[in-house]
Amino acid sequence: xxxxxxxxxxxxxxxxxxxxxxTISETSLVDRIEEFDNGQDALDFLKHNRxxxxxxxxxxxxxxxxxxxxxxxxxxEFSSLKTPTKNRIRVYICTSSISPDxxxxxxxxxxxxxxxxxxxxxxKLTEMIKEI
Amino acid sequence: MENVEDYxxxxxxxxxxxxxxxxGTIIHVNDNFCKISGYSPAELIGQDHRIIxxxxxxxxxxxxxxxxxxxxxxxKGEMRNRAKDGSIxxxxxxxxxxxxSRGKPYQxxxxxxxxxxxxxxxxxxxxINEQAVRxxxxxxxxxxxxxxxxxxxxxxxxxxxxxxxMLVDYLEQCTDDADRMEVQGKMRPVVDHxxxxxxxxxxxxxxxxxxxxxxxxxxxxxCLDRIMVGFDPQAREYGAxxxxxxxxxxxxxxxxxxxxxxxxxxxxxxxYRHPERVPRIEVxxxxxxxxxxxxxxxxxxxxxxQRHRDHLFKIRKTFHKHVDAKGLGLFxxxxxxxxxxxxxxxxxxxxxxxxxFVEIKEKDHEEH
Numbered sequence: 001x002x003x004x005x006x007x008x009x010x011x012x013x014x015x016x017x018x019x020x021x022x023t024i025s026e027t028s029l030v031d032r033i034e035e036f037d038n039g040q041d042a043l044d045f046l047k048h049n050r051x052x053x054x055x056x057x058x059x060x061x062x063x064x065x066x067x068x069x070x071x072x073x074x075x076x077e078f079s080s081l082k083t084p085t086k087n088r089i090r091v092y093i094c095t096s097s098i099s100p101d102x103x104x105x106x107x108x109x110x111x112x113x114x115x116x117x118x119x120x121x122x123x124k125l126t127e128m129i130k131e132i
Numbered sequence: 133m134e135n136v137e138d139y140x141x142x143x144x145x146x147x148x149x150x151x152x153x154x155x156g157t158i159i160h161v162n163d164n165f166c167k168i169s170g171y172s173p174a175e176l177i178g179q180d181h182r183i184i185x186x187x188x189x190x191x192x193x194x195x196x197x198x199x200x201x202x203x204x205x206x207x208k209g210e211m212r213n214r215a216k217d218g219s220i221x222x223x224x225x226x227x228x229x230x231x232x233s234r235g236k237p238y239q240x241x242x243x244x245x246x247x248x249x250x251x252x253x254x255x256x257x258x259x260i261n262e263q264a265v266r267x268x269x270x271x272x273x274x275x276x277x278x279x280x281x282x283x284x285x286x287x288x289x290x291x292x293x294x295x296x297x298m299l300v301d302y303l304e305q306c307t308d309d310a311d312r313m314e315v316q317g318k319m320r321p322v323v324d325h326x327x328x329x330x331x332x333x334x335x336x337x338x339x340x341x342x343x344x345x346x347x348x349x350x351x352x353x354x355c356l357d358r359i360m361v362g363f364d365p366q367a368r369e370y371g372a373x374x375x376x377x378x379x380x381x382x383x384x385x386x387x388x389x390x391x392x393x394x395x396x397x398x399x400x401x402x403x404y405r406h407p408e409r410v411p412r413i414e415v416x417x418x419x420x421x422x423x424x425x426x427x428x429x430x431x432x433x434x435x436x437x438q439r440h441r442d443h444l445f446k447i448r449k450t451f452h453k454h455v456d457a458k459g460l461g462l463f464x465x466x467x468x469x470x471x472x473x474x475x476x477x478x479x480x481x482x483x484x485x486x487x488x489f490v491e492i493k494e495k496d497h498e499e500h
Contacts, residue, residue, distance in 0.1 A: 015295040015322055016294075016298075019299070065287060070443075096287070096290045099283070099287075
């Protein structure tokens, strides 16, 4: 099974980021993890590395509730981003929100591969990575 | 002729009838007229019909009536009259002009029926309707607050709880002590954070329910001075200039809430100052037609309201990267202001600064 070269973690929750990184590294399925605590910084990174397919993530784990630019705002701008590999980037919304509105909104967005409610286990993470 | 007499009798028994000459002087009244107006025939005959005028209808209305009948046309309408004892009655009225051979009116016959009860009913329904609309609006507002509150609870409490749960899971899997210590060390801040949010929410519920809180007469200048004592070291460090212009120097508001408003808004203004200039904060109060308007204006970083307007006063929504940006303050301020029937909102230009407005009702503005 092929490894994922780059995974992007967009979440302002320190604990979640800490635990997710640990979990991911235990699967040994991901080479590099880029973390951002808000949508704006994540977007800037993507724009900056537009022509750099080596650095662009194959997977983005996106939180909804973040300061400065939240998950929805990120997705809006992400959808209008022109990147050659954009279509191959799988975006997973990972949120603690149990609001059905959020879930249905996610369904309407073609950029979103899946909507996952935290917490998610190591098992689920492995499954996700295997799908790529 | 027998028929006409019958007709007249039937009319006299069923309706209120008065006949005036072309100048409006009463020349005949029937029993029903006397009964409803409280005057005897002797008190009415020879009087101008204005004797039953209650002064309710505007001049245009009366002029319109006269114009119609003076032109030989029948006038129909509802009128509010005054009886001898000063009491009010409503009548559904038809005035029929009688024309002479030259086509000019020589007498007017007014046929009326008592609709006082119906009018009372109509007014009552109108009042109840207005009350119902008011209540519905209040309920809609309260419902929105409830939904907001539930969303806040589910968003803000669930996240730290999940973290604790995940950390506990991890602890159970830890094999060495160093690892265990590391994971354990991460739990305390999360628990503290959870507690803090929880307390804030509880307090906001108390604020919402404590609508009987006493309002004090607050001297705004003194109040501002008092909270500035706490900000003095910060203000001095940044070289901040804070000016106050209280067009309305004294307001009626719970002291605790006013201190919280000033404290949170000044704190925000200082926290989000622009790194390249001296922070300048202007505090003002002035009277408007809706009450009293307080404003705290700064020349700081500003907020992108297009992005953040909906989230400005919710918990833990921060707009800048700032170490202290916990975002609890504005939520509580909004709760307190709204509990007193006021409003709080902001205007801002990113890069230039922001103004926060608080509108509060004047004392005795609303009597229920």
